[in-house]
Amino acid sequence: MQYIVHENEIELRGISDFDPVKIFESxxxxxxxxxxxxxxxxVAMGIxxxxxxxxxxxxxxxxxxxxxxxWYDYFDLGRDYSEIRARVSIDPYTxxxxxxxxxxRILAQDRWEAxxxxxxxxxxxxxRIKKIIEALCRLCGDRIEFRGxxxxxxxxxEKLASMEPEDLAPIRSGYRAPYIISAARSVASGxxxxxxxxxxxxxxxxxxxxxxxxVGEKVANCAVLYxxxxxxxxxxxxxxxxxxxxxxxxxxxxSVFGDAAGLAQQYxxxxxRSSNAASGH
Numbered sequence: 001m002q003y004i005v006h007e008n009e010i011e012l013r014g015i016s017d018f019d020p021v022k023i024f025e026s027x028x029x030x031x032x033x034x035x036x037x038x039x040x041x042x043v044a045m046g047i048x049x050x051x052x053x054x055x056x057x058x059x060x061x062x063x064x065x066x067x068x069x070x071w072y073d074y075f076d077l078g079r080d081y082s083e084i085r086a087r088v089s090i091d092p093y094t095x096x097x098x099x100x101x102x103x104x105r106i107l108a109q110d111r112w113e114a115x116x117x118x119x120x121x122x123x124x125x126x127x128r129i130k131k132i133i134e135a136l137c138r139l140c141g142d143r144i145e146f147r148g149x150x151x152x153x154x155x156x157x158e159k160l161a162s163m164e165p166e167d168l169a170p171i172r173s174g175y176r177a178p179y180i181i182s183a184a185r186s187v188a189s190g191x192x193x194x195x196x197x198x199x200x201x202x203x204x205x206x207x208x209x210x211x212x213x214x215v216g217e218k219v220a221n222c223a224v225l226y227x228x229x230x231x232x233x234x235x236x237x238x239x240x241x242x243x244x245x246x247x248x249x250x251x252x253x254x255s256v257f258g259d260a261a262g263l264a265q266q267y268x269x270x271x272x273r274s275s276n277a278a279s280g281h
Contacts, residue, residue, distance in 0.1 A: 001077065003067065009050075017081035019103025020051045020058070026104050026270045028226050029116055031137075031154070032128045040223040041146070043137070045070050045110060046153045048146035049202050053194075073108050077149045081105060088257050088264040097264075097271035104266050107226065111194035112187055113150040113154040115229025135171035136180075137174070151253045160184035179214030186212055198228040205230055225262040235259045243272045 004011040012018070024032040024040050032051075034040030039052035039059075047070060050061040060071050072078070085102060091094040120136075121129045133154075140155035141164075160182040165177040186192040192212065197205045205228055209220040218235055225233035232253035236244070242265065244252050257264040 005064050005106055006059075009059045009061045010064065010071070012077075012270075013056075015058060015077070017085065017103055017155035018053070018058050018075070018105060020053055022101060022103040022270060023075075023105055023107065026101070026266050027126065027273070028266065029107055029109060030121075030133050031132075041131055041151075043144070043151050044074055046144075048144050048151040050147070060110060076105050076108055079105075084260045084263055085267075088260045088267065089198070090256065091248075093243075094257075094268065097176045097267040099269045100274070101267035104263070104270060106229075106231070106266065108229050109226050110154065111182075111223075111227040112157045115183060115187070115194065115215075116154075116157075116160075116180060117225040118222040118226075119183055119214055120173060120176055120184040121222070122176065122214070122216070122219055132171050132173050136168070138277065139168075139260070147251070155236075157187035166171075166218075176214065179212075182213045183215070194228065197224075198230065200230075202230045202232040206233070212258060225265075231259050232264045237269075239269050239273050240265060243268050 001015040002013050004013065020040050022033075023044070024034075029042075029044075030042045032136055035041050035050070037052070039050045041048070041050050046137065047062070047066060049066075049071070050059075052059050060067060060075075062071070085098045088255075089098045097173075117129070117133055120132050124132075137152035137154055140159055141152035144151050144153060151201060160181060163181060163184075165181050168177040168180060171177075176180075183192070187194060193206070197208055200208070204219045205224045206217070209215050210217070215223070218237055221233045221235035224230045225235060232255070234257075254261045254265070
Protein backbone atom coordinates (compact mmCIF):
# COMPACT_ATOMS: atom_id res chain seq x y z
CA MET A 1 0.00 0.00 0.00
CA GLN A 2 1.15 3.52 -0.72
CA TYR A 3 -0.46 6.81 0.22
CA ILE A 4 -0.50 10.10 -1.62
CA VAL A 5 -1.03 13.38 0.22
CA HIS A 6 -3.46 15.73 -1.50
CA GLU A 7 -4.56 19.15 -0.29
CA ASN A 8 -7.52 17.99 1.79
CA GLU A 9 -7.33 14.20 1.75
CA ILE A 10 -5.11 11.14 1.69
CA GLU A 11 -5.30 8.73 -1.24
CA LEU A 12 -4.54 5.06 -0.57
CA ARG A 13 -3.29 3.05 -3.53
CA GLY A 14 -2.54 -0.65 -3.81
CA ILE A 15 -4.68 -1.57 -0.82
CA SER A 16 -6.76 -4.73 -0.85
CA ASP A 17 -9.79 -5.48 1.31
CA PHE A 18 -10.99 -1.94 1.94
CA ASP A 19 -14.63 -1.38 1.04
CA PRO A 20 -16.16 1.54 2.99
CA VAL A 21 -19.71 0.23 2.50
CA LYS A 22 -18.88 -3.19 3.91
CA ILE A 23 -16.79 -1.77 6.75
CA PHE A 24 -19.39 0.72 7.92
CA GLU A 25 -22.41 -1.52 7.32
CA SER A 26 -21.03 -4.61 9.05
CA UNK A 27 -22.50 -3.85 12.48
CA UNK A 28 -19.24 -2.97 14.22
CA UNK A 29 -19.68 0.80 14.44
CA UNK A 30 -22.57 3.24 14.55
CA UNK A 31 -21.25 6.71 13.78
CA UNK A 32 -20.58 6.53 10.04
CA UNK A 33 -23.37 7.37 7.62
CA UNK A 34 -23.63 7.42 3.82
CA UNK A 35 -23.54 10.84 2.16
CA UNK A 36 -25.25 11.79 -1.15
CA UNK A 37 -21.91 11.73 -2.98
CA UNK A 38 -21.31 8.07 -2.13
CA UNK A 39 -18.84 8.70 0.66
CA UNK A 40 -19.29 7.93 4.35
CA UNK A 41 -19.06 10.72 6.90
CA UNK A 42 -18.51 10.04 10.56
CA VAL A 43 -16.73 10.93 13.77
CA ALA A 44 -14.03 8.75 15.33
CA MET A 45 -11.35 9.53 17.89
CA GLY A 46 -12.73 13.05 18.16
CA ILE A 47 -12.26 13.77 14.47
CA UNK A 48 -14.92 14.19 11.77
CA UNK A 49 -13.95 12.71 8.44
CA UNK A 50 -15.09 11.50 5.06
CA UNK A 51 -14.11 8.16 3.50
CA UNK A 52 -14.77 7.12 -0.08
CA UNK A 53 -13.52 4.70 -2.70
CA UNK A 54 -13.00 5.55 -6.36
CA UNK A 55 -11.24 3.74 -9.21
CA UNK A 56 -9.57 1.23 -6.93
CA UNK A 57 -8.29 3.86 -4.50
CA UNK A 58 -9.54 4.92 -1.06
CA UNK A 59 -9.70 8.57 -0.03
CA UNK A 60 -9.71 9.71 3.61
CA UNK A 61 -10.21 13.40 4.34
CA UNK A 62 -7.65 15.33 6.34
CA UNK A 63 -3.89 15.66 6.37
CA UNK A 64 -0.91 13.37 6.77
CA UNK A 65 -0.65 13.87 10.52
CA UNK A 66 -4.19 12.62 11.19
CA UNK A 67 -3.62 9.76 8.77
CA UNK A 68 -0.47 8.59 10.55
CA UNK A 69 -1.69 9.22 14.10
CA UNK A 70 -5.33 8.15 13.81
CA TRP A 71 -6.54 6.57 10.60
CA TYR A 72 -3.67 4.15 9.98
CA ASP A 73 -4.45 2.29 13.20
CA TYR A 74 -8.20 2.90 13.12
CA PHE A 75 -8.53 1.14 9.75
CA ASP A 76 -5.96 -1.50 10.73
CA LEU A 77 -3.88 -0.69 7.66
CA GLY A 78 -0.85 -2.60 8.92
CA ARG A 79 -2.53 -6.00 8.47
CA ASP A 80 -2.79 -8.10 5.32
CA TYR A 81 -6.48 -8.87 5.17
CA SER A 82 -6.21 -10.94 2.01
CA GLU A 83 -3.94 -13.35 3.88
CA ILE A 84 -6.28 -13.48 6.88
CA ARG A 85 -9.31 -13.94 4.63
CA ALA A 86 -7.66 -16.96 3.04
CA ARG A 87 -6.81 -18.33 6.49
CA VAL A 88 -10.40 -18.25 7.78
CA SER A 89 -11.78 -19.90 4.63
CA ILE A 90 -11.71 -23.35 6.20
CA ASP A 91 -15.05 -24.69 4.95
CA PRO A 92 -17.48 -23.97 2.09
CA TYR A 93 -19.76 -21.64 4.05
CA THR A 94 -17.02 -19.52 5.60
CA UNK A 95 -15.28 -19.38 2.23
CA UNK A 96 -18.48 -18.02 0.65
CA UNK A 97 -18.92 -15.54 3.50
CA UNK A 98 -15.31 -14.35 3.33
CA UNK A 99 -15.51 -13.84 -0.42
CA UNK A 100 -18.80 -11.96 -0.10
CA UNK A 101 -17.42 -9.82 2.73
CA UNK A 102 -14.10 -9.10 1.04
CA UNK A 103 -13.33 -5.49 1.92
CA UNK A 104 -14.34 -5.62 5.58
CA ARG A 105 -11.71 -4.51 8.07
CA ILE A 106 -11.96 -4.58 11.88
CA LEU A 107 -11.93 -0.99 13.10
CA ALA A 108 -9.74 -0.15 16.09
CA GLN A 109 -12.31 1.94 17.92
CA ASP A 110 -12.01 3.99 21.08
CA ARG A 111 -12.30 1.54 23.97
CA TRP A 112 -14.88 3.48 25.95
CA GLU A 113 -16.98 4.36 22.92
CA ALA A 114 -17.14 0.70 21.87
CA UNK A 115 -18.16 -0.47 25.35
CA UNK A 116 -20.82 2.22 25.76
CA UNK A 117 -22.14 1.76 22.21
CA UNK A 118 -22.64 -1.96 22.65
CA UNK A 119 -24.33 -1.46 26.02
CA UNK A 120 -26.78 0.71 24.06
CA UNK A 121 -27.02 -1.94 21.32
CA UNK A 122 -28.52 -4.70 23.43
CA UNK A 123 -32.05 -5.72 22.40
CA UNK A 124 -31.99 -2.99 19.78
CA UNK A 125 -31.86 -2.64 15.99
CA UNK A 126 -29.12 -0.73 14.15
CA UNK A 127 -31.19 2.33 13.08
CA ARG A 128 -32.35 2.86 16.65
CA ILE A 129 -28.87 2.24 18.08
CA LYS A 130 -27.48 4.91 15.76
CA LYS A 131 -30.26 7.32 16.71
CA ILE A 132 -29.64 6.90 20.44
CA ILE A 133 -25.86 7.24 20.08
CA GLU A 134 -26.21 10.36 17.94
CA ALA A 135 -28.58 11.84 20.53
CA LEU A 136 -26.07 11.01 23.29
CA CYS A 137 -23.29 12.75 21.37
CA ARG A 138 -25.42 15.81 20.73
CA LEU A 139 -26.44 15.95 24.39
CA CYS A 140 -23.03 15.37 25.98
CA GLY A 141 -20.32 15.54 23.30
CA ASP A 142 -18.32 18.45 21.93
CA ARG A 143 -19.45 20.16 18.74
CA ILE A 144 -17.09 20.09 15.76
CA GLU A 145 -17.73 21.50 12.31
CA PHE A 146 -17.03 19.50 9.19
CA ARG A 147 -17.83 20.70 5.69
CA GLY A 148 -20.27 23.27 6.97
CA UNK A 149 -22.23 20.91 9.20
CA UNK A 150 -22.19 20.29 12.94
CA UNK A 151 -20.96 16.94 14.25
CA UNK A 152 -20.38 15.81 17.82
CA UNK A 153 -17.69 13.80 19.57
CA UNK A 154 -18.53 10.78 21.69
CA UNK A 155 -18.74 11.88 25.34
CA UNK A 156 -16.00 10.69 27.65
CA UNK A 157 -16.62 8.30 30.52
CA GLU A 158 -15.66 11.13 32.88
CA LYS A 159 -18.37 13.40 31.45
CA LEU A 160 -21.07 10.73 31.76
CA ALA A 161 -19.88 9.65 35.21
CA SER A 162 -20.92 13.04 36.58
CA MET A 163 -24.51 12.54 35.41
CA GLU A 164 -27.49 10.61 36.69
CA PRO A 165 -29.52 8.12 34.64
CA GLU A 166 -32.46 10.52 34.48
CA ASP A 167 -30.19 13.09 32.79
CA LEU A 168 -30.15 10.77 29.77
CA ALA A 169 -33.93 10.90 29.35
CA PRO A 170 -33.63 13.03 26.16
CA ILE A 171 -31.76 10.26 24.31
CA ARG A 172 -34.56 7.75 24.97
CA SER A 173 -32.27 4.85 25.82
CA GLY A 174 -34.80 3.36 28.26
CA TYR A 175 -33.58 0.77 30.75
CA ARG A 176 -30.04 1.12 29.37
CA ALA A 177 -29.48 4.56 30.96
CA PRO A 178 -28.44 3.21 34.39
CA TYR A 179 -26.08 0.76 32.69
CA ILE A 180 -24.44 3.58 30.71
CA ILE A 181 -23.89 5.70 33.82
CA SER A 182 -22.71 2.75 35.92
CA ALA A 183 -20.16 1.71 33.28
CA ALA A 184 -18.99 5.31 32.86
CA ARG A 185 -18.37 5.62 36.61
CA SER A 186 -16.47 2.34 36.70
CA VAL A 187 -14.25 3.36 33.77
CA ALA A 188 -13.77 6.96 34.95
CA SER A 189 -12.77 5.85 38.45
CA GLY A 190 -10.25 3.35 37.11
CA UNK A 191 -12.08 0.41 38.65
CA UNK A 192 -12.47 -0.88 35.09
CA UNK A 193 -9.19 -0.14 33.31
CA UNK A 194 -9.94 -0.69 29.63
CA UNK A 195 -6.35 -0.20 28.55
CA UNK A 196 -5.16 -2.83 31.00
CA UNK A 197 -7.94 -5.22 29.96
CA UNK A 198 -6.76 -4.97 26.35
CA UNK A 199 -3.59 -6.78 27.43
CA UNK A 200 -5.46 -9.79 28.81
CA UNK A 201 -6.45 -12.90 26.91
CA UNK A 202 -9.94 -12.92 25.43
CA UNK A 203 -11.66 -15.04 28.10
CA UNK A 204 -10.27 -12.99 30.98
CA UNK A 205 -11.16 -9.66 29.34
CA UNK A 206 -14.73 -10.85 28.76
CA UNK A 207 -14.98 -12.06 32.35
CA UNK A 208 -13.85 -8.69 33.69
CA UNK A 209 -16.28 -6.71 31.50
CA UNK A 210 -19.15 -8.94 32.54
CA UNK A 211 -18.72 -7.63 36.06
CA UNK A 212 -20.28 -4.38 34.82
CA UNK A 213 -23.99 -3.95 35.32
CA UNK A 214 -25.91 -4.73 32.15
CA VAL A 215 -22.97 -6.28 30.29
CA GLY A 216 -23.68 -9.81 29.14
CA GLU A 217 -21.76 -12.25 26.97
CA LYS A 218 -22.58 -10.65 23.61
CA VAL A 219 -21.93 -7.05 24.70
CA ALA A 220 -18.67 -8.08 26.36
CA ASN A 221 -17.50 -9.92 23.24
CA CYS A 222 -18.29 -6.89 21.06
CA ALA A 223 -16.45 -4.52 23.41
CA VAL A 224 -13.47 -6.88 23.50
CA LEU A 225 -13.29 -7.27 19.71
CA TYR A 226 -14.01 -3.73 18.57
CA UNK A 227 -12.72 -1.70 21.53
CA UNK A 228 -10.07 -3.76 23.30
CA UNK A 229 -8.97 -5.05 19.87
CA UNK A 230 -8.57 -8.67 20.92
CA UNK A 231 -9.05 -10.51 17.61
CA UNK A 232 -10.10 -13.89 19.02
CA UNK A 233 -13.45 -12.59 20.35
CA UNK A 234 -16.47 -14.02 18.55
CA UNK A 235 -19.69 -12.11 19.37
CA UNK A 236 -22.86 -14.16 18.92
CA UNK A 237 -26.12 -12.37 18.14
CA UNK A 238 -29.28 -13.74 16.51
CA UNK A 239 -27.67 -13.67 13.04
CA UNK A 240 -24.52 -15.53 14.07
CA UNK A 241 -26.58 -18.00 16.11
CA UNK A 242 -28.66 -18.76 13.02
CA UNK A 243 -25.59 -19.17 10.80
CA UNK A 244 -23.90 -21.50 13.28
CA UNK A 245 -27.04 -23.63 13.67
CA UNK A 246 -27.54 -23.88 9.90
CA UNK A 247 -23.97 -24.34 8.67
CA UNK A 248 -21.77 -25.74 11.44
CA UNK A 249 -21.76 -28.89 13.59
CA UNK A 250 -23.37 -28.85 17.06
CA UNK A 251 -19.94 -28.80 18.71
CA UNK A 252 -18.75 -25.78 16.70
CA UNK A 253 -16.00 -23.83 18.46
CA UNK A 254 -14.93 -20.45 16.99
CA SER A 255 -11.38 -21.10 18.16
CA VAL A 256 -11.08 -23.11 14.94
CA PHE A 257 -10.47 -19.71 13.29
CA GLY A 258 -7.54 -19.01 15.60
CA ASP A 259 -6.55 -15.37 16.04
CA ALA A 260 -8.88 -14.37 13.19
CA ALA A 261 -12.12 -15.49 14.84
CA GLY A 262 -13.37 -11.92 15.09
CA LEU A 263 -12.90 -11.30 11.39
CA ALA A 264 -14.55 -14.63 10.52
CA GLN A 265 -17.51 -13.50 12.63
CA GLN A 266 -17.69 -10.25 10.67
CA TYR A 267 -17.74 -12.09 7.35
CA UNK A 268 -20.44 -14.49 8.54
CA UNK A 269 -22.55 -11.70 10.06
CA UNK A 270 -22.38 -9.51 6.96
CA UNK A 271 -23.09 -12.45 4.64
CA UNK A 272 -26.11 -13.91 6.43
CA ARG A 273 -27.62 -10.50 7.17
CA SER A 274 -27.20 -9.34 3.57
CA SER A 275 -28.49 -12.65 2.19
CA ASN A 276 -31.61 -12.51 4.34
CA ALA A 277 -32.22 -8.87 3.40
CA ALA A 278 -31.94 -9.75 -0.29
CA SER A 279 -34.43 -12.60 0.09
CA GLY A 280 -36.87 -10.43 2.05
CA HIS A 281 -36.42 -12.18 5.39
